[in-house]
Amino acid sequence: AQSVSQHNHHVILSEAASLELGCNYSYGGTVNLFWYVQYPGQHLQLLLKYFSGDPLVKGIKGFEAEFIKSKFSFNLRKPSVQWSDTAEYFCAVNDRDSNYQLIWGAGTKLIIKP
């Protein structure tokens, strides 16, 4: 069965630092990939998604992610983080095996020091 790994459970960065959060899934084949974010006190919301085409996808608030099929990865990046990026970030995957239900990673808590 599909599984998703987010290797960094906690990340602390200073403002203006570059960010890369790792996401790996276990099972190959055709997958759909998502990053969701939960800002403090707010609902989970979609940051970006990949279905097909250009493996570099851009999302809201300057985030982007790159799908590397050979590495089963979908890492999230941002060139320069802001204090307002403090949040918990979740990677999720669906495929035919999961009946297109989302399989979630454990999440990464990101803290940006002002």
Next chain:
Amino acid sequence: NAGVTQTPKFQVLKTGQSMTLQCAQDMNHEYMSWYRQDPGMGLRLIHYSVGAGITDQGEVPNGYNVSRSTTEDFPLRLLSAAPSQTSVYFCASSPLAGAYNEQFFGPGTRLTVL
């Protein structure tokens, strides 16, 4: 639009008690789902529904019942609460079931079972 609403926000139960977590959406979404979020484990799917009158089990359905009598409402019932059900519960909805649809989340219900 209120989006996805959940009540209550917090609940404390004693072992063996039953209760219903309410979820409603006003976006006319066909797909609704319930997740639980536990520390270090990400979100796990409990039950989902692809339309009124249709429900199915997710990854962790034991101890929970759902029904979908209307498009708007998708309550989650705990039949006999156990400490292992202490968690944060999220309801989500999506325009349609399937691979490509963004899910919209409610604010969550934090449940403690003593």
